[in-house]
């Protein structure tokens with residue numbers, strides 16, 4: 105790769121926007137040249153507009169960049185979108201129509217029939233929806249590609265490994281989701297300190313549909329959803345970053361515990377073969393300790409890009425139980441979107 109592609113970030117000042125800024129600071133293929141956010145931030149320098157919440161310092165190169173509004177005339181080749189779900193839809197469409205590839209974190213277009221819901225290890229073939237989408241919507245250079253919700257991302261890699269090797273027939277999962285998943289300022293401290301909130305609006309429905317689309321097969325001009333049923337219970341817990349999920353899974357073919365672990369440990373796919381810059385070497389890291397994974401100890405595994413699995417054991421009701429952990433703002437948001445952009449670049453879509 106020679107010249108870096110110029111990226112814009114819509115929603116640059118938010119929780120996910122800040123992760124984009126951090127992860128793209130030294131990216132070999134992409135550089136940030138445009139930032140956009142709400143009218144609260146428009147016209148200000150990034151350092152004034154953004155209440156920076158990450159441990160790493162704000163990248164020097166961005167501090168004096170002026171935050172723009174959401175008009176599709178930004179100085180960049182494509183945009184990452186981390187806008188609130190209730191307003192992302194029409195903004196992303198306007199950017200795509202104006203010729204910008206839009207790589208989105210928001211839920212607005214994830215289930216559109218002509219929009220890829222991309223996890224590069226799993227649904228890479230769904231990129232073939234891009235020309236379908238362009239033709240159907242009258243886009244020229246632009247298009248929309250999405251990544252899954254952060255809770256779906258926490259469980260989908262091990263489910264993909266098991267589906268590939270044994271077939272998945274049914275899943276029950278209960279999540280324990282970090283507060284950063286709600287953006288900033290998110291859940292009020294008086295609601296979450298010393299507490300668990302057993303409701304996250306729309307989250308269970310998203311997991312139940314998205315997992316089946318990601319594991320679905322592209323048939324002609326749409327994705328045929330995978331035929332299993334996933335039942336999700338979603339909870340907000342007092343953890344800063346990292347969504348943990350307990351998973352019980354029913355398989356189509358018999359497997360031993362060793363088979364299940366070998367299937368997950370051996371799971372590599374297109375991003376690893378292509379050596380994409382953000383690809384984890386091991387997308388699924390299986391730990392043997394009886395009390396792992398834990399968010400604080402394990403969320404940074406593979407720079408936050410892997411799913412960490414533990415406690416693989418027989419399930420008395422289904423076939424196997426395990427615990428899965430994913431970093432919600434890295435693999436579950438900005439890092440996942442950057443990996444999508446890398447796949448699109450490698451495949452000639454960017």
Ligand code: NAP
Pocket residue numbers: 114115116117118119120121140141142143144145146153174186187188189191192209210211252253254284285286287288289432433436437
């Ligand atoms: P956030 O912290 O609330 O940030 C929202 C961003 O959008 C800010 O930059 C904000 O700009 C901007 N914004 C808000 N209202 C706007 C408006 N009316 N017009 C233009 N810009 C506006 O949220 P987040 O957690 O980063 O989430 C962003 C998106 O990513 C959401 O769709 C969310 O569902 C999705 N997502 C989040 C996570 C996660 O772990 N947090 C994971 C996966 C997906 P100002 O600073 O100017 O207000």
